[in-house]
Amino acid sequence: xxxxxxxxxxxxxxxxxxxxxxxxxxxxxxxxxxxWGWIRQPPGKGLEWVGSIYHTGSTxxxxxxxxxxxxSVDTSENLxxxxxxxxxxxxxxxxYCARIINYTILGVVLKSGVGYFDLWGRGTLVTxxx
Amino acid sequence: QSALTQPASVSGSPxxxxxxxxxxxxxxxxxYLYVSWYQLHPGxxxxxxxxxxxxxxxxxxxxxxxxxxxNTASLTISELQAEDEAxxxxxxxxxxxTLEFGGGTxxxxx
Numbered sequence: 001x002x003x004x005x006x007x008x009x010x011x012x013x014x015x016x017x018x019x020x021x022x023x024x025x026x027x028x029x030x031x032x033x034x035x036w037g038w039i040r041q042p043p044g045k046g047l048e049w050v051g052s053i054y055h056t057g058s059t060x061x062x063x064x065x066x067x068x069x070x071x072s073v074d075t076s077e078n079l080x081x082x083x084x085x086x087x088x089x090x091x092x093x094x095x096y097c098a099r100i101i102n103y104t105i106l107g108v109v110l111k112s113g114v115g116y117f118d119l120w121g122r123g124t125l126v127t128x129x130x
Numbered sequence: 131q132s133a134l135t136q137p138a139s140v141s142g143s144p145x146x147x148x149x150x151x152x153x154x155x156x157x158x159x160x161x162y163l164y165v166s167w168y169q170l171h172p173g174x175x176x177x178x179x180x181x182x183x184x185x186x187x188x189x190x191x192x193x194x195x196x197x198x199x200x201n202t203a204s205l206t207i208s209e210l211q212a213e214d215e216a217x218x219x220x221x222x223x224x225x226x227x228t229l230e231f232g233g234g235t236x237x238x239x240x
Contacts (some may be wrong), residue, residue: 046219116221117176
């Protein structure tokens with residue numbers, strides 16, 4: 001049973017960089033069938049897709065965050081990571097990692113990294129505060 | 131402000147059926163069959179209930195069903211149970227090749 005587990009160093013100060021990792025267990029992050037992604041949920045608000053990454057390192061970020069986001073993958077450790085620069089209180093959220101199944105049409109991938117999230121981690125709360 | 135509009139809350143009694151709507155536009159729900167639904171319980175990993183409008187992943191109860199008409203997608207939960215009390219989110223592909231979520235609906239089982 002594949003599982004995902006988010007981890008991070010804890011609170012972040014405004015203007016600093018938020019860093020999180022997602023460890024995949026019970027399966028390989030190098031599977032050719034899936035992308036991997038981050039979704040976040042600010043307190044009392046809805047979900048927001050942050051970005052997606054393939055095991056090769058190919059990425060696709062939300063346009064609203066792409067100027068501040070970097071995602072990376074470490075296949076030897078079976079994990080992928082998120083870095084969000086220049087954070088503000090608006091970046092306080094529960095951050096979830098998830099596995100993505102690409103949308104396809106007639107067997108052709110619509111857009112790599114864009115799909116539905118079939119497995120999720122439990123999420124980790126990241127607070128941005130001075 | 132979420133791009134997809136869901137009711138903030140719905141409620142129902144055990145054994146009843148409820149429907150949660152997800153209203154989008156011509157740039158998302160109306161055009162594409164790429165709508166999914168997720169169940170969120172506090173402290174637990176979110177769960178995929180429905181993908182591609184009406185497909186149900188293996189292991190998800192057939193009490194959960196999805197549909198779409200025009201720019202509105204719907205999630206129906208039949209034979210409501212206490213454990214169905216949770217937050218529910220719809221999700222769609224958009225014409226900008228991005229993903230967007232609804233604002234979420236809190237389901238209360240009376």
